[in-house]
Amino acid sequence: MNVAAYVAQFLISKNVHHVFGYQGGAILKLVDEMIATEQISFVQHYHEQGAAFAADAYSRIKGTIGVAIATSGPGATNLITGIVNAQLDSIPTLFITGQDYLANITADNGARQNGFQDLDISTIVESVTKYAVLVTDPAKIRYELECAYYHATQGRPGAVLLDIPIDVQFAEVDVDKLEGFTPPQAQAAPEPMDLSEAMQALQQARRPLILVGGGVRLSDACAQLDEFVRLSGIPVISTLNGLDLVERGFGFAGLHGHTAANLAAQNADLLLVLGARLGQRQVGKIPQKYTKARIIHIDIDPLELRRVFPQEIAIQADLKVALEVMNSLLASLTLPDHSRWRNIIANWTEKYHHNVLLNREGLDPVSVVEKMMPFLQRGAVVTCDVGQNQMWVAQAFRVKEGQRLLNSVGLGSMGYSLPAAIGAKVAESERQVVAFMGDGGLQINLQELMLLRVRRLGIKCVVFNNNTLGMIREVQLRYYKENYYGTNPSEYGCVNLQLLAQAYGLGYRRIQTLDEVMALEQVFADSAPYIIEVGLVLDSKLTNRYDEAACFEAERLDD
Missing domain, CATH: 3.40.50.1220 (TPP-binding domain)
Structure with a gap:
């Protein structure tokens, strides 16, 4: 069996049946062997960051390890934001990168680069993973896979990466003679927990x-x-x-x-x-x-x-x-x-x-989300981006009947919501998935909208559009004397979302009143993907800071 085929069989043994990624020359063999199993579906993304976020969310919903794959060089570096996100939020994820030929990546000649797209990605991500290694010996593939899986899933979970050169992927190995990984010996039986x-x-x-x-x-x-x-x-x-x-x-x-x-x-x-x-x-x-x-x-x-x-x-x-x-x-x-x-x-x-209903002009975003909550079905998955939209959703969200709320928390990465929604929908296709985002977060990974069309994923994308980076603009108001560099309408804006939906073949609705929100029940219930634009005024508010509101001193209990 060749190394690439062994990798595919290992993933199946760990109940991995979807791998997210972006095709490239250095991973063609790996993906080909995965597809050959007829048990693994390869989800082709439009940016490696999207694939990494999708694998993260897949793990959260499926309860198994999430896997993302990318080619060498820029493919590998494009994974890094998603790798860090999984590590900081303690999500068990395996990232596999293809690599240039072994001789090029290991040559000790002082050259900046010996081949094409060769890059020492395992060293680059060493500080942001639990385990990262370049696989140089085909006979070590079992050991490295088992070791990586152990680190990703045991103790406090996190991200791991295996970098596999092209010629190592093609190398034949004797499966019966492969060395396995032996987990560290458990400590002596602990004392009874003292609580x-x-x-x-x-x-x-x-x-x-x-x-x-x-x-x-x-x-x-x-x-x-x-x-x-x-x-x-x-x-x-x-x-x-x-x-x-x-x-x-x-x-x-x-x-x-x-x-x-x-x-x-x-x-x-x-x-x-x-x-x-x-x-x-x-x-x-x-x-x-x-x-x-x-x-x-x-x-x-x-x-x-x-x-x-x-x-x-x-x-x-x-x-x-x-x-x-x-x-x-x-x-x-x-x-x-x-x-x-x-x-x-x-x-x-x-x-x-x-305290959370702060907008005095136009729509109040928290009120909008509260009106949408009854449309969420049992077991629905809600994904959020980062910024004002994330807090508005959290302030309105009330979990019921097995619903999930996925966030990029530790890293706080804009662009998370849409690919995370894709990962959640791929993990459990029967679940309703709603992705909330701001116009800023959407435009970081909007290319992933094509996946909704290609794979017919009925995700509802709710976009709070105030045509600016709202949280940054609010900080500039509070602390930077209203110097709105990068957030002025002359410097930043949002694409026409109706035309964007048409370009990607998605349904579209624009909401400008709370009454119009109530008319969305059927949109949330059907199986088609939609962009639902929530039109907000430029300076929509998010404050409600616990360290500033006067009520905290007024409500202090001294008894």
Whole structure:
């Protein structure tokens, strides 16, 4: 068997049946062998970045490793943004790059380049992957595949890359003699998990709060979380990555989060953090303003513990295991009744909902999304881009019935939403997929619209169009004396979206009033791809910063 065929068989053994990529000379053999299996579908994108984002989203929805492939040189470098995105959001992904002939890439002659499109991509991405290697020995292909898969999926997941030269791909190997990878020996049986301090703190707290992050889903602990919430009766808020985890939560806390969630964080006396890294967009530049609560932090990555709050009760553990232990302990404990505390947060939710409805001219984007929420079906997947649109959707989104919300969080990459929607739709074609984006994010990867037509993907693309980079313009207003360089209408604008939809053979609607939103029910229900343009005024607003609103001091609980 040749190396390329072995790679294809390995992917099938890991339940990978879709590979995203962009064809090129250095990967023709790999893709050819994948197709020959009749078990792998190759999804041809229009830019390698789109393929990388699609593989990321595919992994999030399918629950298996996502795979993207690209040719050498510029194909490989075009993957890098997607590689970093998967790494920072802890998404198990395998990136495979073709490479020039082995002699060219390994020649030690000091030349800048020996062949065509040869580039040492594995060294370039070493700092932004869990594992990256140039495969120089065909007999090591089994070892390298198993090693890469192990690193991508074990512990805190992330991105890995294998760079495979053309002649290595064609090399014949004896499958029965290939060396395998042996995972590191497990540590000696750990001591029973000591949760005594954490459980005692939960019993003593008057206003405890659970903060859930994306690590809950990565550890497959959703059922255990639901059980813990039910048994404890403790109110739940989330990070942006955890917003689709709990149906009865009080929204997401953070820089542009829900006022009620941020008030809850500031007034809690105990904060149980589950699988969240407490990044700056979550807790701000001065974490002590975010909360004065005692903190219990459970995470699989020891480097995240005590990084922001040095005095926290830090528990390094797989969340699934930790929650199972905590649930068993709760069965024999009686926690205080937190219904009064829950009612306080619920009242804040109603009282301060207006904080996210900021537009006084034209359409209010949060109101638009709220009107669209009933059109989302059971199990629908929502993808967001980065910028004002991401926060508007998060402020309006209320998860129900297995729905998912996908975001580029750690890297915060514009251009994520559309290819992520494609990856989600390929992963589970029967699910409704809605991609929200701004005009800026759309234009970074708008070439991927062609995939909607070619593969007949019924994705609804909701484009908030204010003909500018809205979040940047708002920062320029607040901090740069209204010096709108790069965001002036004379410098930046949006393509005519109606003509764009026609060019790509997509349906089109333009929304200018809330009543017109209500007429979209059938559009959301059918199987055709659409661009839905939401026309906004130039200076549409997104503020609602928890570190500036006066209500946070006014609502401080001192009892």
